[in-house]
Amino acid sequence: MADAAVRTAEPDDVAEIARIHRDTWRTAYRDLVPGEVLADLDVARTAPAWAEAVEGGQVLVATEGRWLVGFCVAGAAPADDVARADGSLPPDAATTALVNVLVEPRWGRRGHGGRLLAAAAARLREAGATRGVAWVPEADRASTGFYAKAEWTPDGTVRTLDALGRPLREIRVSGGLTLLLSS
Template sequence: MADATVRTAQPDDVAEIARIHRDTWRTAYRDIVPAEVLEAIDVDRTASAWAEAVGHGQVFVAAEGTWTVGFCVAGSAPEEEVARADGSLPEDAATTALLSVLVEPRWARRGHGGRLLATAASHLREAGATRGVAWVPEADKASIGFYGKADWEADGTVRTLDAGGRPLREIRVTGGLSLLLEP
């Protein structure tokens, strides 16, 4: 494997982040999300949202050699993302982070996701975060397994999103931010 790195995303990474977002969803979620929803993901439209997150220093990119292979967005979790099913907030709500990791399937199982998660966790700890949460489609066994390897577990909270008129059930996984990379 060529040199693998993770770094904070820069403005010139935005187009590639938007492309990876589109291509990864179209590949990884083709059996979970309706085709018309996946086809509607527009790189130019999503790039503006990614540019804002990159501008806030909330995105990390993974590279293998000269190829950008994935990214992680990580920042303070809004209250609605950490609330319990009854709407109450846990005691650590103010120090809980929201993360999402995407690695293109063709680059999967090479450690990029783990490096992204560990790097984001380190930055979040330095900023005062104590715990992380992520939302994962319930049918996405690969992502659930990925977070499980980092000792993140489902906390029993679910939500159902509208995916083009079809329900998409997501589970919330949570775990600590003291993640170490194995050699």
């Protein structure tokens, strides 16, 4: 494998982050999300939101050689993403982070996701976070398996999103931020 690394995203990365987002969703979620939703993912429309996240320092990117192959968005979790099923907030709500790791499938199974999650966890710990959460489509076995390897497990909270009239059930996984890379 060529040199693999994780670094903070830069403004020049925005277009590639938006492309990876679009292409990965179109590949990974083609059986979970209606084709119209996936076809509507447009790099030009999502790039401004990615630019804002990059500017805010919330995005890390994984590289292999000269290629950008994945990214992780991580920051303080909004109350809605941390709340229990009954709407109440757990005692650690203020120190819980929301994390989203996405690696383009053709670059999968090469350790990029683990490097991204470990780097994000280290940054989040330095910022005072004590726990991380991520939302994953319940039927997405690759993502649930990935988080399980990091000992992030479903915490019993689910949500159902409306994807053009087709329900998409997501589970929330949660885990610690003391992650070590293993070979």
